[in-house]
Amino acid sequence: MPDWSYHIIFKPMLTKLSPYTSREFIHRGMNAIASLPVGSHIINFLGREECSPLLEKQLDGVKYNNPVGLSGKIDPLLSGTKAFSHLGFGFIEIGPITMKPSLNAQLPIINREDKQIHFPCKHESIGLETTIDKLTTIKKKQPLFMRISGSKAEIFTMIQELDSYADGYIIESYDPSYVTLTSKPIYVVVPSNEKTETLVNLFHTFSGVIIDGDSFIEILNSVQRLKKIDSSKTILTSGGIHEPDQALQLLNAGADLVMLVDGYVFSGPGLTKRINEALLNRVEQPSLPQKGWKSYWIFGLLIFLGGLLALLFSLTTIILPYDELFLNTKKENLWNFNDRIMLFMAHDRMTLAGTMISGGIVYMNLAKNGIRRKLKWSKQVTDIAAIIGFLGIFLFIGYGYFDWLHLVFWITLLPFYIYGFYQTRNVQGTPTSTNLKNHRAWQMSLLGQFLFVLLGFSFVFGGIIISIYGVTSVFVPTDLLYICMSIDQLQSFNENLLSLIAHDRAGFGSALLSVGLLVLMIALWGYQQGNKWVWWTFFIGGLPAFITAIYVHFAIGYTTFIHLLPAYFAFIVYICGLIVSYSYLSKINPE
Template sequence: MPDWSYHPLFKPWLFSLNAHHSREFIYKSMRTISNIPGGSSLIEFLGHFSTPNDLHQNTNGVSYKSPIGVSGMLDPNLTGLEVFGSLGHSFIEIGPVTLREEEGNVPQLNDKDRLWFHKQYEMPHLTYVEKKLRKIALHKPVMLHIDPKATQSQVVQIVESLKPYVSSFIVKQEQLEWIESCNQDTPIYVSIESTEKDTIMNFNHPYVSGVVINPPINWDGEENYFKEDQKVSNDFMCKRITSVKDIDQDLTIITRGGIREPHDALHLKNAGADLMILESGYVFTGPGLPKRINELMTQMPEEDEGTGWKWGLLFGAIILIAGIIALIFSMTRVILPYDEQFIGLTREEIIAINPRILAFMAHDRMTLAGTMISGGIIYIQLARYGLRYRIHWATKAFHTAAILGFLGIFLFIGYGYFDWLHGLYYLFLLPFYLMCFWKTRGHLHTVSSSNKKNSSSWKKSLIGQLLFVILGTSIVVGGIVISTIGTTGVFVSTDLVYLCTTPEMLQSINDRLIPVIAHDRAGFGTALISVGLLVLMTTLWGFREGEKWIWNTLAIGAPPAFIAGLGTHFVIGYTSFIHLLPAYFLVVLYIIGLVYAKPFLNDGAN
């Protein structure tokens, strides 16, 4: 559930539900997806949550891919254990784990900005946690938070039972002496409540690895409280970090909460925080917050121009030029001499039989040409701004779309016709792509981001991103449908109405007409799949504040396909509303998506 689906679609509905129900719905849904074959890959595809290598750190003997983790308060039932690692979290907190049999109360969303917790909040029981951890093989560090009210015997039992599954413990100051006898090597962090004085105690204890600083707590005068996630909390915690550092520079500092925007995490990191646990701010800002924080903290090399990008540039330019040439032919002769030779009819003879046959073939070939031009533009942009700087997501998008485009050659012969010019085009194009692939295959740079705030332009961009995701997905689906039709029935009902004929009549006139038409349809479908993937992957992985080239790519890349696709229908008189409705729908998505995305991609925060 990336931010582009969370905010426009799910958040309003989820916030109207009971906190328990909405929380469990999210975690169970994502867990179900991650457990199906290819599910984890789908989650990664939609969000591209991979953590930048330069954020990896080793803290007290534990390896963390980034300093960002998630609070156990947000998942007391441990439903999302298998999911959090796929959303950019480097570590997971569990608990507070208890041996008490008291049933806790779920948090309440009392207004748009605060998540209220009850004094007697939800805590998972030891037996339940142990059963879960035995069953699930977690590949992320786990911090176990022990019930602050646990007695000495309970602390010992919790530690001895769960020590094999966790990387560190979080305890209260009073529980330190009890944990010595049962733990000698697992890092221990002491939780400091905000109600304590600003003067931090000197934790000169042999088993203390660091402290967990909690945000300020505000009570409603009864049994409920909320943890500040606004600026006051962030400033408070930065001061507490300084206080701890003044006493002991070597203590590891972990913060809980106090983060609602990426720049909040940057403030804490700059103040001296080693690890940061997201809490209620994560609920309001959305599941993309860890990724945004990681990218804000990532530093891209100033000058690191990769090799091979010029081959990618040539690859895109060849497709662009080929598309222009194909467009010229589709607007003039339509069919070439080798087409006439295969069919056994000249252009004039086909017109004499049924003038709409040639017009119909022109409409397929013109839309293919427009799609090729659009694809060529996007390939060029990805090479100039992505491959050139070794950006992993751009390289992955480039090669995924290109390889699928090459595989489409097998569809061309699905109905019995493969023209030699297509074969030559592919053979000419292949060396350029192979050189590009070979020289860019090691591009692994993740992208840094300047996005610091949950600005109005960022929120609008999520709508634009959602619309472009729908656009790219629709193009891919349309390409699959057209390719399938091209290798099976060839025509849809509106095609036959326009042609004023039936497949049987065409077959009786000339048994090679339909294979040529099918070949055009399959080729057009393949081109749509490739270009649709380019649009989709660029949208999913490239939307970042101030990335003007992403907006420019989408703005100039789509019109050739739309103009050629719609224009040819009106030129030949094939104007069936039902037939053109998908194209109209895509144009509307495109225009609105550009409008909503422009402030964020072009101008940044406002």
């Protein structure tokens, strides 16, 4: 669940429910999605939790993709752990695990004003047997730490039963005899205000310690004290992190791994991704530009120029000589028969032209600012939208008319795309971000991202609907009211006219679908603080499509409110998204 959906859609509703109900609703819903055959792909599409190899580390024989983990306190019933494994965590804590279930334990107390969760001493637990059953259903993607609680004999039994699933153990007892039970690392939990003398003894006995607490300052001080005692031992922290900056401070002070607790709830599920992007921003990145980006850029340029040419035709001749050949009549006859037919076709072709111009601008920006910098998400956005656009050519013949000019255009674009695709096939770069704080600009950006995601989904939905109409009934009711003729009257005048108009409709629908995917995926994957080019891509890229779509309706007198309502809605969403996103995307360090 990305932050834009969590904060804008779900959190306002969940705060009205009890903590237990809201937690289980979210976790079970996420788990249901993760359990689908394509569930992991859906989660990745919406949240894209990828991690750079530059953040990898190895501690006590265990490899981590990144140093950010999730505390078991967040999901004690393991109702969402299958989903959590796909959310980009470097490791996940399971538990606390007890021999017998303890489902009637006192529930956590949520303090929304201080943004803290106070967990009781006796945690909820589903018991050892049910925990093992759940672990067998999880497709392991990162190390799992088992946090076990109970008597000495029970801990001995649990370690034996869990050893095939565990990469390490977390215990709350200072008994040194546990280290003889397994070859895997054992970390002991200590409160953030523990005395230094106790910490010295624990360091000599266990693989490392976990500093557990609510106060960031106390945890930070404890990490600094521990680092002075023995810099070779592993230090983990649990709690105290609500912003990326706090995680970076703990890691800079000497913590090897950090676990999110209440910060995950109040700051949102995207906190993990934000921390990893901030960490990567401090790592030196390869500076050489990616080969093949220029081919992708030329691909976008050709679409842009093709859109300009289509715009010119829509403002002048409207239909071309080969269209007249297909109709077996001159355009003057169409003007004389019903001038609104020609105006309606100009409307279709101008909206297609504006969409192509917008798409070309977006493709060029993705190539120059994304693919050139080796960003994998930029390449995938380009590839998905381009392939859908190429396949759209088959919609043109859905009603019996194949436009050879479109085929020539398709063949012209294809070599540039294929060359760019091949040259960038090994691109693996992940995004960075300057975002460190939960400041107002970040809070406003969540609304901005939501609006652009909504805009992208709207374009995709609209493109699909228009494409379907283009290869089936062709017109919506308001179209026929504008033309002032029925389909039978049009066909009786010229039996090929319907196919020509359908070809235009399907072409526009395909283009709108492709551009909608561009907007949607950039909003989902490219929304990092300081990405000024993303804001300008939305701004400049959106203008041609909106200007042509709205202008042409007024120019030809097709101003039916219900017909233009989707365009009005999309334009308002577009403007509002630009306004609330500006500070976050355009400024490296907004106030």
